[in-house]
Amino acid sequence: MEPLPIQVTVNGRTYSAEVEPRLLLVHFLREVLNLTGTHIGCDTTSCGACTVLWNGRPVKSCTVLAVQVDGGEILTVEGLEGEGQLHPVQEGFWEEHGLQCGFCTPGMMMTAVALLNENPDPTEEEIRKAISGNLCRCTGYVNIVKAIQYAARKMREGMSVHAGGV
Amino acid sequence: MIPGPVRYRRVRSVDEAVVLLSQLGTDAKVLSGGQSLIPMMKFRLAEPSYLIDINAIPGLDFIEERGGVLCLGALVRESTLERSMLVRQRYPILHDTAEVIADPLVRNLATVGGNLAHGDPANDHPATMLALRAQVVARGPNGERSIPIDDFFVDTFVTALQPDELLTEIRIPVPPPRSGGAYVKFERKVGDYAIAAAGVFLVLDEAGRITQAGIGLTNLSYKPLRAVDAERALLGQYASDELLRYAAELAAQATDPVSDLRGPADYKRAVARTMTLRALRRALERAQANA
Numbered sequence: 001m002e003p004l005p006i007q008v009t010v011n012g013r014t015y016s017a018e019v020e021p022r023l024l025l026v027h028f029l030r031e032v033l034n035l036t037g038t039h040i041g042c043d044t045t046s047c048g049a050c051t052v053l054w055n056g057r058p059v060k061s062c063t064v065l066a067v068q069v070d071g072g073e074i075l076t077v078e079g080l081e082g083e084g085q086l087h088p089v090q091e092g093f094w095e096e097h098g099l100q101c102g103f104c105t106p107g108m109m110m111t112a113v114a115l116l117n118e119n120p121d122p123t124e125e126e127i128r129k130a131i132s133g134n135l136c137r138c139t140g141y142v143n144i145v146k147a148i149q150y151a152a153r154k155m156r157e158g159m160s161v162h163a164g165g166v
Numbered sequence: 167m168i169p170g171p172v173r174y175r176r177v178r179s180v181d182e183a184v185v186l187l188s189q190l191g192t193d194a195k196v197l198s199g200g201q202s203l204i205p206m207m208k209f210r211l212a213e214p215s216y217l218i219d220i221n222a223i224p225g226l227d228f229i230e231e232r233g234g235v236l237c238l239g240a241l242v243r244e245s246t247l248e249r250s251m252l253v254r255q256r257y258p259i260l261h262d263t264a265e266v267i268a269d270p271l272v273r274n275l276a277t278v279g280g281n282l283a284h285g286d287p288a289n290d291h292p293a294t295m296l297a298l299r300a301q302v303v304a305r306g307p308n309g310e311r312s313i314p315i316d317d318f319f320v321d322t323f324v325t326a327l328q329p330d331e332l333l334t335e336i337r338i339p340v341p342p343p344r345s346g347g348a349y350v351k352f353e354r355k356v357g358d359y360a361i362a363a364a365g366v367f368l369v370l371d372e373a374g375r376i377t378q379a380g381i382g383l384t385n386l387s388y389k390p391l392r393a394v395d396a397e398r399a400l401l402g403q404y405a406s407d408e409l410l411r412y413a414a415e416l417a418a419q420a421t422d423p424v425s426d427l428r429g430p431a432d433y434k435r436a437v438a439r440t441m442t443l444r445a446l447r448r449a450l451e452r453a454q455a456n457a
Contacts, residue, residue, distance in 0.1 A: 021172050044167075065169075133270050133272060
């Protein structure tokens with residue numbers, strides 16, 4: 001089928017491309033833009049390894065077509081770090097040992113970022129509910145929850161410093 | 167997995183969608199949240215030659231009460247329904263339902279309209295809409311029509327929607343005083359379809375007798391099921407736990423589940439009885455609290 005032109009902002013940079021309508025967003029990110037941080041896990045809308053933020057909302061990029069995000073903004077794990085500084089969620093996964101094999105980690109972190117943007121002080125139950133669409137076969141989730149709690153604290157401290165700063 | 171070759175058009179209005187549907191007929195599929203359609207296309211269970219993306223149609227995501235009816239636009243996302251204060255306060259059965267559909271990531275895209283239009287007996291909203299006696303509004307080349315939910319589900323993946331019609335809205339009667347509803351689902355894990363689930367809506371009179379009963383069941387037959395005998399057994403009666411147990415038994419008897427990965431048919435029937443009983447109890451509590 002004839003390709004369609006799309007324009008998508010990924011991690012703050014705008015890309016123009018011609019894509020077949022059947023091209024999945026995750027394949028666009030990995031194979032066209034070479035952003036391989038987003039993983040393909042189950043490929044059946046179950047595991048959440050491919051989670052990215054589309055206009056701020058976490059979605060499974062294996063279940064979205066690239067043409068659908070034309071004109072939109074995508075954030076992937078590559079876009080979390082800024083100016084050599086890890087995002088608090090990345091730092092949390094590091095500090096709290098929130099991963100073992102690491103395969104689910106990019107998707108897990110994107111869901112965590114979206115949660116904390118919406119709810120800066122989630123309860124453990126709210127965290128567990130938010131990540132219930134992201135599967136981890138290694139950790140048993142305990143350290144993932146701790147990692148997100150670490151990030152929440154860090155982000156709140158950052159905000160209060162910001163609010164209090166001159 | 168990669169979907170089959172397909173053409174794609176993003177439409178900006180219901181009229182534009184209807185014109186395109188009229189031209190393309192069954193070759194086209196409407197792309198709403200895409201959380202069932204895209205997986206089916208990847209498995210090549212669906213191979214439409216055209217996708218009509220309705221997500222850019224403005225004003226189709228309303229949740230509002232108008233003239234004694236709750237109107238839900240076809241593009242209301244499950245996550246929006248889940249977060250709506252109006253829905254939480256006035257339609258807890260809808261909140262119960264939205265909260266257990268798939269998982270939070272899927273709910274960010276999945277729509278209420280799509281959940282019905284897909285015609286999957288394993289989907290959760292059909293049972294709830296059966297319990298609530300909803301109406302489905304569709305727009306076609308000859309204008310708009312309203313389809314009672316009892317006429318909407320025709321067969322597995324088949325609804326009363328014609329190939330040139332677009333589901334635009336769902337209408338639910340505003341709950342009267344002394345009414346309550348609940349949806350209870352048993353699933354193997356978050357994100358899975360129900361082993362069995364039940365949606366119940368009850369209305370009581372001032373004396374506490376049941377004057378209206380709606381019971382819808384999920385994934386227990388070839389299409390979404392209304393438990394007619396169970397509803398009838400409740401009407402005009404005072405709600406005792408014995409009565410609720412009897413109705414739940416009748417509901418279970420009405421099911422026709424298939425044995426599969428989620429368990430043998432007898433097991434599912436037993437779970438259906440328990441889910442119906444729990445939904446009846448919760449709906450009754452809410453109706454009594456709503457006096």
